[in-house]
Amino acid sequence: MFSNRLQEQEAAGRDPLIGDLLSITGPGSVLYKHEDLVAYECDGYVIHKAKPRAVVFPSSTEEVSRVVKLLYSRKIPFIPRGAGTGLSGGAIPIGGEVLISLVRMKKLLKIDLPNRRAVVQPGYINLKLSNSIAEKGYYYAPDPSSQRSCTIGGNIGENAGGAHCLKYGVTTNHVLGLQMVLPDGEILELGGVPDVPGYDLIGLITGSEGTLGIVTEITVRVLKKPEALKTVGALFDRVEDASHAVSDIISAGIIPAALEMMDQTAIEGVERGNYPVGYPKDLGAVLLIEVDGIAAGIEEQAEQIIAICEKRNVREVRAASSEAERTRWWNNRKQAFGAMGTLSADYIVQDGVIPRSKLPEVLAKIADISNHYGLRIANVFHAGDGNLHPLVLFDARVPGETDKAIKAGSEVLKACADVGGTITGEHGVGIEKKEEMRYVFSEEEIALQLAVRDVFNPENLCNPDKMFPSPSRCVEVKQAAAAAP
Amino acid sequence: MFSNRLQEQEAAGRDPLIGDLLSITGPGSVLYKHEDLVAYECDGYVIHKAKPRAVVFPSSTEEVSRVVKLLYSRKIPFIPRGAGTGLSGGAIPIGGEVLISLVRMKKLLKIDLPNRRAVVQPGYINLKLSNSIAEKGYYYAPDPSSQRSCTIGGNIGENAGGAHCLKYGVTTNHVLGLQMVLPDGEILELGGVPDVPGYDLIGLITGSEGTLGIVTEITVRVLKKPEALKTVGALFDRVEDASHAVSDIISAGIIPAALEMMDQTAIEGVERGNYPVGYPKDLGAVLLIEVDGIAAGIEEQAEQIIAICEKRNVREVRAASSEAERTRWWNNRKQAFGAMGTLSADYIVQDGVIPRSKLPEVLAKIADISNHYGLRIANVFHAGDGNLHPLVLFDARVPGETDKAIKAGSEVLKACADVGGTITGEHGVGIEKKEEMRYVFSEEEIALQLAVRDVFNPENLCNPDKMFPSPSRCVEVKQAAAAAP
Known part of the structure; x- marks a missing residue:
């Protein structure tokens, strides 16, 4: 809760920085009390938590500029923050940063x-x-x-x-x-x-x-907006068949607007979530394949996709019968991460990318990693892009399990990198995958990237120590992350 | 012509650099004689010419690396060069550079x-x-x-x-x-x-x-490759009608694979070139509109495009009747730059980008510039992208005309920048538009870009002084360019 003027004056007396920030962004625009800062200890990546020094809410570019000039002049590090939905911890403090929340700049x-x-x-x-x-x-x-x-x-x-x-x-x-x-x-x-x-x-x-x-x-x-949309749902007994269907669709020259896959564990999760579709419990994989474009060709494309799935031992395949059904299918898919909460106290979403042709190989490797650590891994992925989201399920209350989950997630990314893939498709590196950057970059390549950063951010005050491993520190950060409450 | 071994030994005696280059890339891989270097004085931008110190032809990454290490250690500037078809002079020497031709690395x-x-x-x-x-x-x-x-x-x-x-x-x-x-x-x-x-x-x-x-x-x-292609040709009396048709096609939600326009002067040129189509001489503009995708919808899209053109006073509009005709239309369009040689001894191709909605306004401004300088300007453009290629026609043998053409070209780019556009869509800045970078960037923004360059190229030895104006020198370079033979 934002303070009243009197409280703000008292706070400014205790910490002049609060007063200086308030003088730029006005009353009711700075959080600094312990109970208010707790909500900003992490973002969508909940493994690491740390309190910011304060959170400031500028309302204009001009105010952002003045806040940054103030912090820059005092060498106080700062982090921009949006809605805090990031999954790699890019908006999580490491130590003493001021968060600059952009949520009031929402026009x-x-x-x-x-x-x-x-x-x-x-x-x-x-x-x-x-x-x-x-x-x-x-x-x-x-x-x-x-x-x-x-x-x-x-x-x-x-x-x-x-x-x-x-x-x-x-x-x-x-x-x-x-x-x-x-x-x-x-x-x-x-x-x-x-x-x-x-x-x-x-x-x-x-x-x-x-x-x-x-x-x-x-x-x-x-x-x-495309003139027409058609969404095909395909239910497979085996994830391998679904993988082959993905390759066949792409090889046929179809570029779906979306080509999504969920495996058995993921299906179990989404069916327990807020938007169950009614998928059978024993399914191996579900594909959602959406084509869009001009109305004339859509029907034929959907039929072609259905025919491809039928050649790959599909159990059931059909186009959504109505816009309502299509929305149900998508709501079910889009809640997949959150729905993992129905299966497990905690989970880590991973975000590897692989060449599409390596899908069966990497899925087998993920199953091995899952067995090795005794942790379930659900797979939800943008199959058409080769962008996997393995969800490592664990229980942070069980001693050592958080650490095992982090290791399992890291090994999954290693498996992706090993087949010529990479460690993030869309979630970023953040605080989470700094060390895994070494799977894809040499020291020299990281140094070059840091030199580029220095052009813009020479003092490393703006979201410091994110994205790149720092030789002496990345191991400890990871351990600190694992040990965090 | 490459020299024989004896000639190479003599050359190395006169200039040790030639011998050192030959020792890396082997016999018959370095040009250094005046008559050989003349062909490398310019690329597709013929306004500025200067001889390189030598041209070296490495055959592998390893050889490129060794050549660059050699030149770097001696602080000798160098320029990579492909086929030399660039239109902004990016591969033209400014003074004493060694050209590194990549044409032998063609696998x-x-x-x-x-x-x-x-x-x-x-x-x-x-x-x-x-x-x-x-x-x-x-x-x-x-x-x-x-x-x-x-x-x-x-x-x-x-x-x-x-x-x-x-x-x-x-x-x-x-x-x-x-x-x-x-x-x-x-x-x-x-x-x-x-x-x-x-x-x-x-x-x-x-x-x-x-x-x-x-x-x-x-x-x-x-x-x-898309399953089907359909190319519509539309002939207009007035370029304004063609511009409106372009907007209408995009507004209708059609994304053509290509949407090209040529104006009257451009049509006159291409009809005199190697691939005449037989366009009437009094046409105001031609549009080529190509749609591609799955076979089912193509016919209807082409019909929709034809209907749009008909609402915009088109004189004649139809789809290509055969693959042969389609190829004829495209050959005619793709030779447009070269075909300007049939209208004029010399020409400069410009490359401005504008928001699509500003097309009529900017075309009118280009006509004004043409009138002001008394130079014809043909317009060939990727109309769908708002990427204009005004071709300023001139005769370098007429004293002062090269200078006028350069000024007219620069004013065209200014007109593009003034409506929120920019100075190059696809031809690059090179040596040609260094000064025009000021139309779109402030000094600070240019300084930031130079700081990024310095990360990779701190000594400015690799294609030095291209792309960015240097405060003290850009005016003279431009004048030297204008004065070049």
Whole structure:
């Protein structure tokens, strides 16, 4: 709860920084009490927790700039934060940071449909953008599962994906311009049109997890809604058959808007969740395959997909019979992470990427890892992209189990990297996978990335020590994370 | 012509650098004689010319690395060069550079169709990739007009586009991995899968015009060929009607694979070129609109496009009646730049980008500029992307006309920037548009980009002084360019 003026004056007396922040952002815009800060100890990655020094809520680019200049001048580290839905701990403090929450900067600033663009503030909720232009027949493509609550600013930080990225690409493919506050407080404008000359700094900043500055205004591309949609659900006895069907669909030259898979454990979870579909308990895998485009060809594409599944021993396959059924299928899928709570006290979502052809091999390896650690692993994935989300289920109350879950998750990522894949598709590196960066980068490559960071963030004050392992510290951070309450 | 061993020994005696280069790349791999170097004085941008110190032809990444280490150790500047088809002078020497030609590194290293990837050396010709996988039903999407001769390495440097980028994106959307030699000679590997964690260095390097290092191996995405194609040709009396038709097509939710326009002057040129179609002489504009996808919907999309054109006073509109006719239409369009030679002794191709809705306004402004300078300007453009290619026609033999053409081109770019557009869509900045970078970037923004360059290229030896204006020198370079023979 925000304090009244008197309380704020007292707080400023105890810690001048609070007073200085309040003088920039006004009364009722800074949290500093222990009980208020607890909610900001972590984001969607709950393994590591640490209290921020304070949370400040600026309302404008100008205020962000002044807050950052203040913190920069005092060498106080700071972290931008959106809705806190991130899954890799990118918005979790490490020690003494001030969180700069962007949730008050939540305006839709401009819609320019003739040029297919919209301009939003960073705290604007992802799904609101699509909703606000739906009537005119447009939408914003990137659709992370958290789209009802995550912010577009956070999406920029993580280069967020979603179920429909197979056809439409991830966030970086939809960002046309950025305004940002650099780590020294200066305001920078980038882009606004496609094909900006010079180096692609917009691309560099998208997915930089808040380590290069704080984005304060975003110009995104919006798309015309497809004329028609068709969603096919396919139920398989065996996950291998489902994997082969995925390859066959892609090989047939079909580019589905979405191509999602859940395995048996995942199905068990979603069926216990808030949106059960009624999938049989003994299923090996479910595929959701959505095609979109002009109405004329949709029916035939769906039939072609059904025929492919039938050749791969599908138990049952059909198109959704109504928009209501389609929505039920998607709600069921999109709640998958949260629904794991019905199976297990705790879980870690992993986020590996592999070449599509390695799917059966990596799934077998994940089963081995699951057996080795005695922990169930549910697999939910954007199968068309080769983007796996293995969910490692564990119980933090059992001594040692958190540590085992972290190790199992890390081994899953190693398995992905070993087949020529990588350690994150859309959730970012954050605090969680800093060490795993070594699976895909050499010391020299990491040094080069850090040199790029230093151009923007030379003092490492802006979301410090995220994304990259620091030779002397990454092991301890990981251990501290594992030991955290 | 390459020299024999004896000549090479003599040359090495006169200039030890030649001997040192030959010792790395072997006999018959270095050009150094005046008559041989003349061919390397410029690339597709012929306004500025300067002789390189030598041209070296390495055959492997290892050789590139050793050549670069040698040059780096002696502080000798160098420039990577592909086929020399670039239109902004990115491969033109400024003073004393060694050109590193990649044309001997022209292998197709790997095709991995299940994962839709191919790995090529930088000297591999763009069109060869599509040709080599066409039988299996695949192709490589970026298709610059020069695709019969340009290299994929050069495409990376310029982030090349092409007629089909409206639907499929430019080069950067198709690069999955890079091997490169950094400006100090070290070899770096980046990516190989989508969604690489860390900063998007592949995106940073794509389009960096050879200023961050020399790309020596490229992993690209290949696509399944669409099941069906349909190309509509629409002939308009007035360019305004054609512009409105472009907007209407996009507004209707159709995303054509290509949406190209030529105005009256451009049509006059292409009709005199090698691939005349027989367009009437008094036409105001031609649109080529290509849709692709699954066979089922294609016919209806083409009909919808035809109906839209009919509402915009089209004189004649129909789909190509055969593959042969379609090829004729495209050959005619793709030779547009070269065909300007039939209208004028010389021309400069410009490359501005504007928000699509500003098309009529900017075309009117270009007409004003044309009148003001008394120089004809033909307009050929990727209308769907808002990417204009105004061709400023002039005669370099007429005193002062080159200078006028440069000024007119620059004013066209200013007009694009003034409506919220930018100065290059796909041709790069090179030596040509360094000064025009100021139309879109502040001093601070340019300084930030230079700081990023310094991370990779701290000594500015790798394609020095391209892309960015240097406060004290850009005016003189421009004047020197104008005064060049």
